[in-house]
Amino acid sequence: MNSPVTLASLDYSILQQCMHCGMCLPTCPTYDATKNEQHSPRGRISLMRAIADAQLTPTPAFGEEMSYCLGCLACESACPAGVDYAHLFETARADVERAGALDHPLRKGMRWLTLGFLFTHPRWLRGLGRLLWFYRAIGLQRMIRDLGIPRWLPKNWRDLERMTPVIRSKFSHQLIRPVEIPRTKPKYRVGLLTGCVQDLV
Numbered sequence: 771m772n773s774p775v776t777l778a779s780l781d782y783s784i785l786q787q788c789m790h791c792g793m794c795l796p797t798c799p800t801y802d803a804t805k806n807e808q809h810s811p812r813g814r815i816s817l818m819r820a821i822a823d824a825q826l827t828p829t830p831a832f833g834e835e836m837s838y839c840l841g842c843l844a845c846e847s848a849c850p851a852g853v854d855y856a857h858l859f860e861t862a863r864a865d866v867e868r869a870g871a872l873d874h875p876l877r878k879g880m881r882w883l884t885l886g887f888l889f890t891h892p893r894w895l896r897g898l899g900r901l902l903w904f905y906r907a908i909g910l911q912r913m914i915r916d917l918g919i920p921r922w923l924p925k926n927w928r929d930l931e932r933m934t935p936v937i938r939s940k941f942s943h944q945l946i947r948p949v950e951i952p953r954t955k956p957k958y959r960v961g962l963l964t965g966c967v968q969d970l971v
């Protein structure tokens with residue numbers, strides 16, 4: 771927890787740009803949901819500045835707060851002072867990681883499984899997508915919901931179950947050939963990134 775924080779090495783003009791006017795508050799979805807100053811852009815910037823000033827350290831509570839921010843940057847567009855929230859936010863999140871403030875074996879495992887493995891191995895990701903598609907297609911999802919089984923799950927799992935993505939019956943690689951030959955004389959060559967999860971959902 772005592773590793774040097776990068777927030778402290780930022781140009782201080784970035785950290786003190788916020789004039790606490792509150793113009794960003796109505797645009798922030800997390801503030802809108804909780805009406806808690808800590809969950810607002812202004813509150814988060816104050817926390818970041820306190821870290822930079824060595825009044826606070828990147829604690830788990832700070833890490834949770836940085837994770838709770840969606841990074842949508844709606845606040846940045848609304849800010850009349852031109853606060854560089856993206857720069858602050860990215861630096862703060864990097865500090866949270868560097869300090870290991872949110873370290874937990876389950877979190878590490880899930881990150882490895884998703885970011886380190888599934889998203890970098892399209893075949894495995896598509897295999898998982900196919901399983902999810904099957905789960906829905908044979909009516910298992912509906913049956914589990916009708917029986918009220920999600921009620922017995924822990925809250926986080928229950929929330930996740932509700933968000934189970936609707937998987938397409940065909941994925942991009944089945945719909946788009948690796949190279950499409952135009953019928954007329956080609957004018958330009960275009961590359962299309964099919965992405966990872968959006969390829970399935």
Ligand code: SF4
Binds near residue numbers: 793811812849852853
């Ligand atoms: S709008 Fe900009 S200056 Fe005003 S409180 Fe929000 S971040 Fe600070």
Ligand code: SF4
Binds near residue numbers: 844
């Ligand atoms: S990035 Fe989005 S969620 Fe985060 S403080 Fe700004 S408006 Fe709120």
